[in-house]
Structure formats: structure tokens, C-alpha cells
Amino acid sequence: MHQWLNGHLPKESARPLILEALSRRFNRPITSSEAGFPPSPEQAKQSAGTVDGLLDLGREDMDPSRRSVLGAGLFSVALTIPGWRDVVGRIDAIRIDPQRRIGQPEVQAVTAMTERLSDLDDDFGGRYARPMAAAFLVNTVAPYLNANSSSETRKSMLSAASFLCYLTGWMAVDEGAHGRAQQYYLKSLELAGASGDHMTYGHVLRGMSVQAANLGHGTPAVRLANAAAEASRDSSPRIRAFMAGQQAHSYALAGEKTHALNSLRETERAVNQAESQLGTFGGFRSATLAYSTSEVRYASGDTKGSIESLHDHFRLRDSTDMQRSKLIFSSLLAERQLQVGHLEAACATWNTVLEEYPAIHSGRIDGQVARIASLLSSYRSNPVARQTSERSRELCPK
Known part of the structure; x- marks a missing residue:
């Protein structure tokens, strides 16, 4: 950074980091030209x-x-x-x-x-x-x-x-x-x-909101979720639930609890109005509502309530639900069980994840499995925790 201030351009590999740091600092996009950099390959791609x-x-x-x-x-x-x-x-x-x-x-x-x-x-x-x-x-x-x-x-x-x-x-x-x-x-x-295609346009915006929310960026997640809902406002109850559920999670992450609860109630109303998930875009149903409720509760500080809603989610799942989401949500459940002091329940949940983990090639699940050993490091004296920790180390990619 000091070389840049003295008139020397930072390395090309460091410029995206600098532009992102400046953008976050000023809460608006900072372009290469504003920072005094030549156009980046990514900007050339976008143009x-x-x-x-x-x-x-x-x-x-x-x-x-x-x-x-x-x-x-x-x-x-x-x-x-x-x-x-x-x-x-x-x-x-x-x-x-x-x-x-x-x-x-x-x-x-x-x-x-x-x-x-x-x-x-x-x-x-x-x-x-x-x-x-x-x-x-x-x-x-x-x-x-x-x-x-x-x-x-x-x-x-x-x-x-x-x-x-x-x-x-x-x-x-x-x-x-x-x-x-x-x-x-x-x-x-x-x-x-x-x-x-308004439907796909809104679906993509919602996906971008999910990405931001999973990375902990509440305000951008709200902006994207609201844009997705606006693009899909004349859609079916199932799609309204699909969009409102993401709005609820995003609002909770951004600390806007009232908006989060209002969106969650809207999600529940839309799910109840939907007659069938067959042929609908997004497949939002009661199991998904339970997951959204869990995320809202957790982001609002209610970890025990979040665990209850995750249990509801797994009770409502069926054979058509994807394997990857099962392992992701199970890992979240285990981490939250540990947070409220339910060590053996957490280990039991993690062991169900580790049983099926080798067949899945997902970076997100890799990260969740890689955290198990460190999360259990304070419980090495417990034989169940020790066995779970060692098993995760054996399976975790090097």
C-alpha cells in the first residue's frame, strides 16, 4: 500500500483486493480508473x-x-x-x-x-x-x-x-x-x-442474495432479495414464498427483526396458499419454510429456536430433497447443538454427516467438516467427541 501511495502501482493480483476494500469503505463500487489502475481483465470481460x-x-x-x-x-x-x-x-x-x-x-x-x-x-x-x-x-x-x-x-x-x-x-x-x-x-x-424472462431474472437475484447471506453480508442480501421479490411480484404463491423466505433471512442478518418477522409471516401465508409444488419454480414448501424460520431465529439470536426449526425441517423433508443440502443443514444443526451445550447430540449429528460425506464433492461441506476438529478441541477428554474429531480429520481433504 505504501508503494502505491508513493506512485508505484500495486501488483495486478492485489488490485482486486484494494478495489474491494475501497468499495466496502465508501459503500459504492470503486472502479480501476478511480483508483488510478489500468482496466482489469474482469472489467474487460464485463464490457x-x-x-x-x-x-x-x-x-x-x-x-x-x-x-x-x-x-x-x-x-x-x-x-x-x-x-x-x-x-x-x-x-x-x-x-x-x-x-x-x-x-x-x-x-x-x-x-x-x-x-x-x-x-x-x-x-x-x-x-x-x-x-x-x-x-x-x-x-x-x-x-x-x-x-x-x-x-x-x-x-x-x-x-x-x-x-x-x-x-x-x-x-x-x-x-x-x-x-x-x-x-x-x-x-x-x-x-x-x-x-x-422475468422469472429467471428474479431467481438469479434471489440466488445472489443467498450467496451474500451465507457469507454474512446482511445489507447486500436485503437489497438483492428485495430486487428479486420486486421482479417476481406477479407470480404464484409458491414463488412469493420462495422470495419472501429469502427476504426474511436477509432482514434478520441485517438486524431488521420486524421486517424479518413480517416477511416470515408472508412466507407462511404464501406456502399455505400454494396447492402443489409440482411444476413450480423453486419448490418452496413446508420443509423449506422450516429452514427459513431456523435461519431467521438464528440470525436473531435464538439458537435453541433455530435448532427446533431445523428438526422440523428434517421431519418434513422427503426423498426428493437434495443430498447436499441435507449434509449442509445437518452440519449447521450440529454446530448449533454444540453452541447450546448438547455435546453428544452434536457428535451424533456430525457422525451422520461424516457417514455420507465421502460421496459429496462440495467446497461448502468441505469447510464444515474441516471445522469439526477445532470446534471439538475443548472436549478431547470426552470419548465421543474425541472419536468424532479423529474421524473428521481422517476424512477431511488435506
Whole structure:
């Protein structure tokens, strides 16, 4: 830093950290030019066309040697999110290749492949699925976006590509590549706007709020959750619950307890109004409501209440719920059980996680398992705690 103040540019690898620190200090985005830096590769990516920027992102994920660890992992609380008016209609700016033509079968293929990738992500974690998703984006979907087609097919393909891009960003979050995830999310918003797809646009904003909330950034999480709810205000009760539940969690993290409780009540009303989860976007139901309630209670300081709600969540889960979320939520339950002094209950919960952990390749679960030994370090005299700690060390990635 002192070299920078003396007129020498900091190393390129350090500049994103400096810009993020300045942005957090002034609570607004600070650009490279404002800080006196030349444009960064990430800014060049953002200014590139939607398809070109998506190709750059995907190619980096396909080739691990090209990944920037710092840039990939750095989450920005001051990221500028494009509004609907900023992204709608960008379909006109996409170059069309007259030699290639696509129809609804190609759209259906992208949708089906996205569902398969989502299943792999749910069952095995983002580390396995993300390179495949990136390769599919680069080698198949991007050329489809440039292909000649009817207006209806083009919008459908843009919408399908938007959700695949969002899913790839979700996988990046799971791996801990938070900066990379934000880049995918921004491209997904552009594609959703280009296709006129309000539903996916709101879904992506909600995903960005979940990311911010899981990292403990309450105020940005509220901003994103509210934007998602605004984009989805004319939707079904299930979707209103999907959005309001995230608003409740975000408000609680930001210390706005009254708003959090109001949003939680709105979530409950919407769940009760929803007749069936079949065919709905987001699948928000009673088990999800119990999890949202747990997060609101925990963020509000009610750890015991949070544990009760997590138990409700597991009681209401069914066989269609994803394996990864089961292990993530079980790990949260164990940590909270330990916080209220229920050592043996915590160890029992952790042991259910460790039983299934080897089959999951998730950065978030890796981090949760890596914490077990340190959380139990004060209880080494207890044989159950000692056995659980040693087991976690054996399974934890080196």
C-alpha cells in the first residue's frame, strides 16, 4: 500500500483486493480508473458482449491452469447489479451466424442437459459438475446463441442459457469461487433480460442474495432479495414464498427483526396458499419454510429456536430433497447443538454427516467438516467427541 501511495502501482493480483476494500469503505463500487489502475481483465470481460463474456468465463473453468484464485474467490459487496431496463432487449445486440440454424429441439436439449447437470450438482456437489457445465456452455450453448432461428426459438434459447449460466454460478458458490459465481450471475441476468424472462431474472437475484447471506453480508442480501421479490411480484404463491423466505433471512442478518418477522409471516401465508409444488419454480414448501424460520431465529439470536426449526425441517423433508443440502443443514444443526451445550447430540449429528460425506464433492461441506476438529478441541477428554474429531480429520481433504 505504501508503494502505491508513493506512485508505484500495486501488483495486478492485489488490485482486486484494494478495489474491494475501497468499495466496502465508501459503500459504492470503486472502479480501476478511480483508483488510478489500468482496466482489469474482469472489467474487460464485463464490457464484452454477452456471448463473448460467457465464452471467456466458461473457458477459464474448463482449464484449471487459467483460473485466477484471487479473482475467482473474491466476493464483492459493492457489485453493480443491472436493472431490468438495463438488460431487457439485448437480444438485438447478439451477432447471428446465418450458416447455423436451430429450433425447439435444440432448446429442449439444453433444458434437459441443464436438468441432468443440476441433478449431478445436487447429488455430488459443484466440484464435479461445474467443469461439465462450463464445457457445455462453451462448446454447445454459446454457438446456439449465435445461430439463426425464429424469434420465439431465440428467446427460448436465451432463457434456457440464462438458467444454465445461473446454475453454473451456483456451482461456483458451492466450490467457494464467489467472485466467479458473481460473474456467471451477471451474465445470467443479461441473458434473462435478452429473452424477456422475468422469472429467471428474479431467481438469479434471489440466488445472489443467498450467496451474500451465507457469507454474512446482511445489507447486500436485503437489497438483492428485495430486487428479486420486486421482479417476481406477479407470480404464484409458491414463488412469493420462495422470495419472501429469502427476504426474511436477509432482514434478520441485517438486524431488521420486524421486517424479518413480517416477511416470515408472508412466507407462511404464501406456502399455505400454494396447492402443489409440482411444476413450480423453486419448490418452496413446508420443509423449506422450516429452514427459513431456523435461519431467521438464528440470525436473531435464538439458537435453541433455530435448532427446533431445523428438526422440523428434517421431519418434513422427503426423498426428493437434495443430498447436499441435507449434509449442509445437518452440519449447521450440529454446530448449533454444540453452541447450546448438547455435546453428544452434536457428535451424533456430525457422525451422520461424516457417514455420507465421502460421496459429496462440495467446497461448502468441505469447510464444515474441516471445522469439526477445532470446534471439538475443548472436549478431547470426552470419548465421543474425541472419536468424532479423529474421524473428521481422517476424512477431511488435506
